Amino acid sequence: MNYVFISPHFPPNYKNFAIALKAEGVNVLGIGSEIYDSLDTSLKNALTEYYKVDNMEDYDQMFKACAFLSFKYGKIDWLESHNEYWLEQDARLRTDFNIDGFKNHDMVKIKRKSKMKDVFKRAGIPVARGSLVKTIDEALKLIKKVGYPVCAKPDSGVGASNTYKIKSFEELESFFNTKPPVDYVMEEFIQGEIHTFDGLVDNEGNLVFINSFVFGTGVMETVNDGLDQFYYNQREIPEDLKEFGEAAVEAFKLRGRFFHIEFFRKSDGDLVALEVNARPPGGLSVDMFNYANDIDIFNIYAKMVSGKTIEELSNPKYHCGFVGIKDKFGSKQVHSNEEIGLRFSDIMVSQGQIATVFSGALGNYAYVLRSPDFDVLRSASEYILERELI
Known part of the structure; x- marks a missing residue:
């Protein structure tokens, strides 16, 4: 089996997909723009060949x-990047080389939020009221229905x-005067x-693995307001x-891939669909x-x-939490990384810098904790997130 892995070096932990695939007898072929000699040694050992563009x-x-x-190794059986940025290019390559998986015609419902709404609705899943708006008059008609x-x-x-x-007509005017030229x-x-x-x-559409994360703060607020993340x-x-x-998995015809589907849980307990992402969570x-779960999801994927x-x-053995800290002007963490590491050494599974491309949503420095007791996890996160003015 020939598996073409697009950009196998990024993010760095995705090298584990290549390693696991090779261990299961898959011929892994990489394509990327990084210089071969700069690739991690374990990744190079997992790739039969790497083609630099x-x-x-x-x-x-x-x-x-x-x-x-394809000429050198025969038909390509699988092509994937696991990366939102390359979803459409992946689909175009699968279309041109007749590889199983999402093709060009599938991308509209996977990439366009307006079309996602239609798919959710047909599946009987509640969505937020809204639509494409091209003019301020169209926006005002919608706002008359839903309010600010x-x-x-x-x-x-x-x-x-x-x-x-x-939040207001003035902000609406500013949005239309300054927004990027996209729908x-x-x-x-x-x-x-x-x-x-x-x-x-x-x-075949069978769920091999499922998970649910809870975000107390939305990604939009985290990015726009410079908030820390838990x-x-x-x-x-x-x-x-x-x-x-x-x-939703069935309605969007997700097959042979990871997925990350977001819902709002409102204060009354009801769920409202936000969007579908046809790739692993970031x-x-x-x-x-x-x-x-004490599993190897990379190996599970390779077996699939x-x-x-x-x-x-079975159900997860632990609550696992992510705490992301942003570099902020005017404030700093009360507790140092060394102090945090020592205090929570029994539940800390990793800590370190976050890649710049993810820092807007996840922070500049992150801690990953796990405990069977959620109160322990929450208490630790509150301690880590403590800030003081400088």
């Missing part, structure tokens, strides 16, 4: 790389970049926690979240799957790809 944005170069690997505040976000976008909370979805602002339904689904997994996934999550979340039997998984 000068610019991964240049589709002609990516096409030629796939053509070369409203949320405006690019119809096709990654994360919370260029996303706005609009925007505007919708009622939903107050609540973000509860995710994440996992891995095989080519999120954690639920050891038992609520039945309503599981029901809507499974319905940052260190995939590692948190392992810490919470190679068609091998996967043992049924």
